[in-house]
Amino acid sequence: MKIGISGASGNLGRAIVRELEARGVGEQVVAISRSPETLMVEGETRRGDYDHPDTLAAAYAGIDRLVLIPSVDLRPGVRGRQIKAAVDAAFAAGVPHIVFLSAAGTRRAEVPAMGEAYWTGEQHLIRTASTWTIIRMNYYAESMAEEILSSLDQGVLVGFGDERVGYVSREDLATAVARAVLGEGHAGAIYNATGPALIGGPERAEIASEVLGKSLGYVVIGPEQLRAGMEPLGLPSHVLDAIVEIKTQFVEGYFDILTNDVERLSGRALTPFRDVLAKIAAHAAQN
Template sequence: MKIGVSGASGKLGGAVVAELIARGSGHELVAISRSPESVTGTVEGRLGDYDQPASLVKAYAGLDRLLIIPSADLRPGVRGGQLKNAIDAALEAGVAHIFLMSAAGAREEAETSHASAYWTAEQHLIKTASRWTILRMSYYAESMADEIKMSQGQGVLAGLGDERVSYVSRDDIAAAAAGAMLGHDHEGAIYTATGPAAVSGPERAAIVSELLGKPIGFAVISEEQLRAGLSQSGLPDPIIEAFVHIKRRFVAGNFDIVTEDVQRLSGRAPKSLRDILAQHLV
């Protein structure tokens, strides 16, 4: 069987490829990205650009199973079109089973929304492909670790509300994706990869306090205050708006879901937020 990972040069894509290699399945692996020259070892690298559909058809040729990972492009409405391009190219190339990486809480939203691409891609995949699997993911624990690093010197973590989130490790998502792609009976399934528990803002602050050995509080702030603080950090407007949108989704409960899908697909229990923070903060 020939298995492809589209978006392989990103952190998640690289982790999925590494997990597939580690599992030693004996299948042929193809890493597809805009920088195929970075692929080393026994994995075949192919050029595939989400903005150039013809390159995708060529890159996906001969694949039995394909994982499509969204790009990090934050331009309004762009990622949905990119994912449609990828799905259509996979169908044209004759890929038998398409796997799509999506996000927890995916729902219909305005095209200008940061998360609209996930719902758009899911619906397009379901309507056009005969064999598909969707893996929705909760919020990266590693991304929260990076946020905490930036704000821990202030002695307080901030949010727009209680923010109950089932933070999940990138490696656990990769392991779940690899397990699904190598497994059977996943056609037509929608899974959600989460950590073992939903953690609130105050609980997050308590974990950080314990790990750092000093009191760290949690404060609820307004969107205006959040934007102002991010702007002072020198972040560009598209990044700021994406960050604010994610925080809104925290408050809306989009990531307040806990499943056993990581263990079901990967064969191992997911790491907790505390486990990840201990690796990155201590």
């Protein structure tokens, strides 16, 4: 069985490839990326660029199960278009089963909303693919850990309200995806990939204070305050929009979901948020 990982050069893609190799099926893996020369894998590498759909048909040829990981491009409308092109290319290449990595709380959305890409992708996949599995990812524990470390000098963590989020470890998610790809009985399933607990803003600050040994408070601010605070960083407007949208989704309950799907799929206990934060902090201290 040929297992394609589309988006293999990203952090999640690399983690999935490592997990498949650890399970002894590395030679069956086809790592697909717009920069395949950066990949060191046991199996095959192929060039497949979401922005150049003509490269995808050849990249997906002969694949039995394809993991489709969206790009990190936050420009309005781009990711939705990329996902549709990838699904069409996989269908044209005769890929029997697509596993799509979507987002928690996905619902109908239109451009320029960031969530449009996941809604568009899910709907197009369901209409087009012969067999599919959707894994809706909660927010990465690693991403929030990095945000916390970047806020240490301010002495506070900020949010738009009590942000209850089921932070999931990237490594736990990668194991769950690998097991789903290798296993049977997942056709037509929609999984919600969460961590082991829901954590609100004040609790997040409490955990960070304990792990990092520095007292951190939690302050509720508004979208315009967040924008004003981040403008000096020189981020593009669409990136600022995406950050505000994610924070808004936090308080609107998009990520206020807790399941045991990742634990069941991965077959192992899940990593607590505090452990992820401790690991990221230790790595940062060494570099």
